[in-house]
Amino acid sequence: MTDTSSATEARQQVACKNCPLRQLPVFRPFEEPELEFVSHFKRGELAASRGATLLAEGSHSAHLYTVLSGWGFRYKLLEDGRRQILNYVLPGDMIGLQGSLMGEMQHSVEALSSMLLCVFERDRLLELYRDHPGLAYDLTWIASREERMLDENLLSVGRRSALERAAYLLAFMASRARKVGMNGKGVVEIPITQQHIADTLGLSLVHTNKTIRKLINRKLVQWRDGGCKVLDVDGLMVLAGWSGLDESIRPLL
Template sequence: MSTRSEKRTACENCPLHKLDHFRAFTSEELTYVSRFKIGELAVDAGATILVEGAQSAHLFTVLSGWGFRYKTLDDGRRQILNYVMPGDLVGLQGTLMGEMQHSIEALSPVTLCVFERGKLNQLYKNYPDLAYDLTWIAAREERILDENLLSIGRRSALERAAYLLAFLYQRAKALNLFNSGRVAIPISQQHVADTLGLSIVHTNKTLKKLAARGLIRWADKGCDIGDVDGLLAIAGWDGYRETKRPFI
């Protein structure tokens, strides 16, 4: 379920500006983005944000919450492509390709900033730094997908699971999503299976191996990370590295 609301969070008071993870807007850029934003959308956990094949008049930036991008086969089998978190832009693909090539679902309650797609040309024409930011965001998504494809194609099941959980943990930590004290990622074992391309039985056995080493603990509402360095070592991955990143 989703509900449309009037713009509630003023762009100059955006909580994402307080994070060192994001680059600062100039005053001119902030004024433009404030006009570009037309409202906010609240989405319940489990609700679909965008549907593959759909056309949308809007772009969205995740203000709060977790979600994931996925594609499905005709028989219902699902492949999760990537996860979205605060600061991520969704809907750009549909803007450029005419329709969405994947779907997006909320993992937790999500709040989205809503932008009018028809005004995107003004950004490219008048704000080259913001236009570059959109290019950077698209290139970053490609880089993440490259790593995910490498993981599915060449890492073992244990290495895949360790990589995925370490990646999600490090991304979330950079966004202060664990400031409540609990280091939990709000995914189910089915989400992990659909991301790694494994059966749920194989996934369960793999996660039990990580839990037996004290690296993770599975809870009712997600996965607690106990030792991210141990996960990185198993995955053979240097970890998530990113300088200050842009967002719209």
Template sequence: MSTKPKTVDCRDCPIHKLQTFRNFEKAELNFISDFKTGELSADAGATILVEGAHSAHLFTILSGWAFRYKMLEDGRRQILNFALPGDLVGLQGSLEGEMQHSVEALTSLRLCVFEKQRLREIFTNHPELAYDVTWIAAREERILDEHLLSIGRRSALERAAYLLAFLQNRASASGEPAKRYLPVNQQHVADTLGLSTVHTNKTLRKLADRKLIRWRERSCEVLDHKGLMKIADWEGLGRENRPFI
């Protein structure tokens, strides 16, 4: 990973141009521009944050994908969620001290860097931004609730359909250029769904046989998003204008 000075001015942030994100007031934009201390570049597979460690920084993903996960002592991994452009990374560690999970780059990443010690200024001086942070945390909890429902009650086929529909929904809303191609391999899917690799392979093959997806070497192409949603009995994330920092 490499940290460098700001190369993307917050006033020219490409995320601002996406219709799924709310616009900032001038004072908010000035604060965020001052709040941002630099940018971080990371290659796929790089560790951004480590469970149990203390981080002095928060990050917003400018481009690329990452995922949050926890590990058991024997090496088994549970992927908790995925992070895409506009997502805030490291908020849990900012509020609780040490990180409660790890974060890894799924693809090459560019992140905006913020000093977490200044987070209190948002709640003190910028109530609308404070509401945004609360909204982001609440939305994350809502997504994790759906993930938990999926692991606990959906069949393997329904779980896989839900996950791929969810990721395609997130990719489209976050302005990722390859909206139909999800940069996940079968191990990522298995570690998210709580299934063995063999079971995951068989399940994904069933979705492929129904012409809903096409599995590639290092990615999954979504052919029928609505079909995946129907199998999962999932209505999607909605089209609300979401905030970001």
């Protein structure tokens, strides 16, 4: 199912009707027939440790996944091993849809922290589209949302300065984390390294380090061995010239 021994499949532990994510106001509620279908659509859960490859570029996966907890990221590699991180995945996000519809994955997905994922059978997608138009619309919405985020990320890499890029990325991740209840005691802690940021923003590691220091000096973030602590999301947004996430209710599969 995956490319490392750091991921293990488990029997279904969290029933869909008791899913903790469904209690969050950001996710739309299921109708009863939809909930019943998804409960049978789900075949179990997958636990992955930090660094585990969940999906590999060029692979054919029999499954779709929804992130139940933890952080991950999508990326592509050049032949010489250089990496471009495309986007980050958080609880409620779906991965593997591209491989299900296009035949094989065009990017890889790695766990940025320990993760728990819901596992769904790809073979039942046609049944979903045929019998549950509301869920089919949800999948279309999810794919469109991913495209929209990639558009914004491309704009950032192409037109923002290095400092603005870093501010945007951390504000973007912190804002998304807040939406799904990952802000703990009021602040968001992102288990990210400066190499991850460099690979996302298209900067050298040295340039990234200098840029992060500027954010630290402005008291917008703190940097620790375990990652980044976002102290001032609003300040990062102002610095980046970014108006924030424009979504209230979103689907959850």
